[in-house]
Amino acid sequence: MTPETPSSGAPSPGAVRVVTVPFRDPYVDAVLPWNVVHVGPQGSPSRWLEIDYLTEHADELDVFHLHTGDPHVAEMAVQCWTETVRRLGIPLVVTVHDLRPAPGSGDGVQDAHLEAALANAEVVLTLTSGAADEIAERYGRTAIVVSHPSVAAPDPDLGAERGLVGLWLDPASTDVRQRSGLVRGALSGAVSGGGRLRVLVDTRDAARLDPELQELAARGELELVVHARGDRPAQLQQLHVAVLPERQGTHSRNLEICRDVGTAVVAPGGGWFADQWSEVVTYGCDEDGVPDPVSLSAAVSAALTRPMPRPADRHWRAEQRAAVQRVHAEIYAQVAADRAWA
Numbered sequence: 001m002t003p004e005t006p007s008s009g010a011p012s013p014g015a016v017r018v019v020t021v022p023f024r025d026p027y028v029d030a031v032l033p034w035n036v037v038h039v040g041p042q043g044s045p046s047r048w049l050e051i052d053y054l055t056e057h058a059d060e061l062d063v064f065h066l067h068t069g070d071p072h073v074a075e076m077a078v079q080c081w082t083e084t085v086r087r088l089g090i091p092l093v094v095t096v097h098d099l100r101p102a103p104g105s106g107d108g109v110q111d112a113h114l115e116a117a118l119a120n121a122e123v124v125l126t127l128t129s130g131a132a133d134e135i136a137e138r139y140g141r142t143a144i145v146v147s148h149p150s151v152a153a154p155d156p157d158l159g160a161e162r163g164l165v166g167l168w169l170d171p172a173s174t175d176v177r178q179r180s181g182l183v184r185g186a187l188s189g190a191v192s193g194g195g196r197l198r199v200l201v202d203t204r205d206a207a208r209l210d211p212e213l214q215e216l217a218a219r220g221e222l223e224l225v226v227h228a229r230g231d232r233p234a235q236l237q238q239l240h241v242a243v244l245p246e247r248q249g250t251h252s253r254n255l256e257i258c259r260d261v262g263t264a265v266v267a268p269g270g271g272w273f274a275d276q277w278s279e280v281v282t283y284g285c286d287e288d289g290v291p292d293p294v295s296l297s298a299a300v301s302a303a304l305t306r307p308m309p310r311p312a313d314r315h316w317r318a319e320q321r322a323a324v325q326r327v328h329a330e331i332y333a334q335v336a337a338d339r340a341w342a
Contacts, residue, residue, distance in 0.1 A: 016332045017062045021046045021073060027097075027253065028067060030149040030321060033329035049073065051084050058088045062336040066117060069098035069249075078113050082120040091335035094121040096143065099134055099250040099271075115139060122335045127251045128275035144331075148276060149324050150317035151253060152233040154261040159238070160308060163195030165300055166239040166263075168254065169213075170202065177290045178245070183213060185283070185293035186243045187222055189266075189300025195240065197222040202229050237261035241303045243296070244273070251276060262311035266299045279309045 017037045020028050022044060032038060039061050047053045048064070064085060066073070085092050094117050098110075118124055118135070124143040126132050132143040167186045169179060183199065190197040199222055201209060209224075217224035227235060232254070236242050242258050244267040252273055258265050259277045267273035268291070269282035281303045284295035 016336045017060065018065055018332055019048050019061045019063070020065045021048055021067065022070065025067070026151045027148070030151055031146070031324050031328050033325045033332070035329065036332060045073075049081060051081060054081075054084060054090075055088065058090060061090065062339065063091050063093060063332045065093045065095070065332075066121075067095045067097055068114060068117060069096075073113070079116040082116040086120045089339060091122045091339050092117070092120055093123045093125070093331060093335065094118060095146075096124065096126040096131060096135060097251055099131055099138075122338070123331050125331075128272040130272040130275045131250050134272075144327070146324050146327055147320055148251060148253075148256050149321035150256070150260050150312065150314075152257045152260040153314065154237055154311040155234060158234060160240060160263065161238060162240050162308060163190075163193070163304060164198060164239050165190040165193075165195050165241045165243060165304070166198045166200055166236065167243040168200050168245060170245070175290075179210060180212070181291040181293045182243065182245050182296065183216070183222075185291055185296025186266075186300055187216070188293065189297035190304070192297065193301035193304030195304050198239070199224050200235055201226050203227065204229075233257050233261055236263050239263045240308055241266055241300060243300060244268075245291070246271065246273075249273075255280065259309075260312050260317065262309050264303045264306060264309055266296070266303050279306070 015035055015037050017039050018032070019039045020032065022028060023040060023042045023046060041047055082092070096114070099114070118139045118141045121141070124135065124141045125146050126135060126143040127146065127148050129145055132145050135141055135143045165186060167182060169182065187197045199213065199217070201224065203226055213224065216222050225235070236254070236258050241264045242254070244252055244254050244265060246252050246268060250271045252267065252271070255265050255267060255273055255276050259279070265273070265277065265280045267280055267282055268285050268289075270285055270289070274280045274282055281299045283299040284292045286292065
């Protein structure tokens with residue numbers, strides 16, 4: 001299940017040479033124009049985040065595009081690195097995917113990374129108007145808003161079950177209180193809305209399942225499905241409602257997959273998820289990101305009363321993706337030209 005790819009050819013002579021961090025990612029692949037030279041090396045963590053490597057190879061790129069949100073990137077791409085980018089005269093483009101809570105929340109590394117990156121960026125992009133407003137308020141930068149492009153396509157042979165609520169549970173990255181609140185709230189909302197709950201767990205997390213969750217599944221109160229991560233679009237397409245547990249995110253790729261395949265979304269109210277798509281019902285969390293089970297239950301129940309959304313129109317999604325690529329191509333060309341004349 002992959003979105004349609006626009007026709008492409010070999011980059012033209014003199015094409016802009018672009019480094020992206022990360023090098024490979026569904027979003028990066030979707031927005032990168034075909035007529036640029038995508039400069040390696042591949043691998044994670046990226047060697048371009050090493051100051052010595054960046055300095056040695058600075059003449060091999062025209063534009064550096066940093067996508068924020070990865071905690072590892074946040075640890076490396078802080079003030080010293082961004083000052084090196086500026087000293088070398090490399091145009092820096094930053095797309096903000098994840099705005100963490102304001103300073104004082106305990107996530108100082110992430111905030112320091114964003115502050116340093118945005119202070120040195122030639123161009124800042126983000127995915128919703130709400131995030132752009134927050135960037136302006138917190139960092140004093142104007143961000144260009146681009147749409148999140150399609151990252152999946154529906155399977156025409158796969159149907160959805162009315163009333164089926166799916167909760168994507170990640171035992172590796174959620175604490176006990178959060179998992180408990182998610183399961184209790186989603187289960188209550190599914191039952192009160194006349195549906196049932198399916199808990200989805202990645203195969204890599206199956207060994208870390210809570211005994212309570214296994215007991216609920218054994219009693220038939222919920223369905224437990226363990227599957228490979230690559231099956232995510234197919235698993236989401238089978239649902240009426242998907243509960244997304246992103247705790248502090250700003251935007252959600254899973255939400256866009258749901259939009260592509262036609263599944264309603266219940267997501268935390270702390271990010272800008274509701275700005276991404278109209279078929280989103282939000283629920284409340286406390287300051288630590290732990291969901292309020294009562295709020296989550298009400299959100300799930302409300303989402304189940306809505307008609308099941310249709311998958312996104314593929315022609316419109318292809319046009320949207322092409323438009324986003326054109327915006328990136330124009331930005332790359334402009335900042336590269338500015339560097340050449342500097």
